[in-house]
Amino acid sequence: MKSPVVMSTAAATVVVLSLSLAGCSGSDSGSTTTLEFQTAIGSDSALFHALEAAAEEFTEQNPEIKIDVIPRASSYESDMKVRLAANDVPDILGTHGWSLARYSDFLEPLQAQPWNDDVNPALDDAMRGEGGEIYALPIVTAVAGMVVNYDVLDSVGATADDLTTWAGFTQVAQKVADAGIRPIVVGGKEGYPGNIADWMLAGYYDDASLEQLKGGTWVGQPYEDMLGQVAQWSEDELFNEDYSSATSDDMARALADAGAAFAFTGNGHITAALRYNPEANLGYIPVPTLEGGEPFLIGGEDVAYGTARDGENLTESIKFLDFLAEPDRISELASAHGDAPSLLTADVDLAGPIASSYQKYVVDSATVLKPYFDRVYLPNGMWSTLVTTTDAVITGQQQAADATTQVATEFATLSAQSN
Secondary structure, X not given: OOOOOEEOOOOOOOOOOOOOOOOOOOEEEOOEXXXXXXXXXXXXXXXXXXXXXXXXXXXXXXXXXXXXXXXXXXXXXXXXXXXXXXOOOOOEEEOOOOOOOOOHHHEOOOOOOOOHHHEOHHHHHHHEOOOOOEOOEEOEEEEEOEEEEHHHHHHOOOOHHHHOEHHXXXXXXXXXXXXXXXXXXXXXXXXXXXXHHHHHHHHOOOHHHHHHHHOOOOOXXXXXXXXXXXXXXXXXXOEOOOHHHOOHHHHHHHHHXXXXXXXXXXXXXXXXXXXXXXXXXXXXXXXXXXXXXXXXXEEEEXXXXXXXXXXXXXXXXXXXXXXXXXXXXXXXXXXXXXXXXXXXXXXXXXXXXXXXXXXXXXXXXXXXXXXXXXXXXXXXXXHHHHHHHHHHHHOOOOOHHHHHHHHHHHHHHHHHXXX
């Protein structure tokens, strides 16, 4: 089936990934060119192995071009800033949601490539410049929601229909807590508090306020209201007890073992949880919203790859990207990641609970897809502020109003830098 993702009027842009930056840009050795391929994907993921296999197949067909396939490491973002400042851009790099807003000055425009017209239009506002330029081949379109363990919901007599608003969500979460399970699992050690803000904020801001943010004018009350709700959940002990030390892996294990009902995260945690417990009854649902609003999915540019502008190995790099863009290969890569392909020529090939959720909320219901909030409405660099302020409220180090003031200061500073 094809991917009929519906987009809100604003565009989507991630949750920030980190990747290793070992090695230098591609070098020639005799008649062989070696391309540095920064995948932005962890070495233990199915997608990384699929990319390795694709690179090997490409080299079999093009023995004069070798691909150095490099997994991510935690130092990616800071190291990339240093490399870009030195004009040391990898031959091919994962843009982790920022191909246009952060990396476009360093990437070769790719709209002349044969796959350009097949890019899912849901990505246009996030990935295209004003003249239709696109700076990366999108592999995966993120389509996510609130991850749920349906068995935990069943145990307290709740269903997804009870979770359309934050008031309803809170009532169900309290029932779960009363049953002895901390309902919301968050990896506080690894930046996942930022997901809470990113997932919730689109439902707190109206269209007029969103336009003000895009224009560089801070609107703070919706942010404070969102953090106020988070603070109440923390006060009511609805987050996992090991919040401060919890990792991404701990989140997956809690979902797998019915040790939590909910997670603000993408579908990768569903895939990871099923490795621990293949029988776990998981899925995702639309993100709840305020009374009077409509629940929504969240997503946008996820896995995408650009190439160094005027790079030494530009011809070879584009040839590899075009190889990855072949419909069957895009479908295979997206399936390995557990999400929808970004080219409309590729079939959606999902399995298990992710397929069920996609069918119900994307294909059958055409639920609106809203963007990762920080990538569209906040200036570049504010992801870390989402993480720190949400974390400070959860841990009781700041009140919602004080944390919002901190966000306002960062917004003004970073907006000025981007102008």
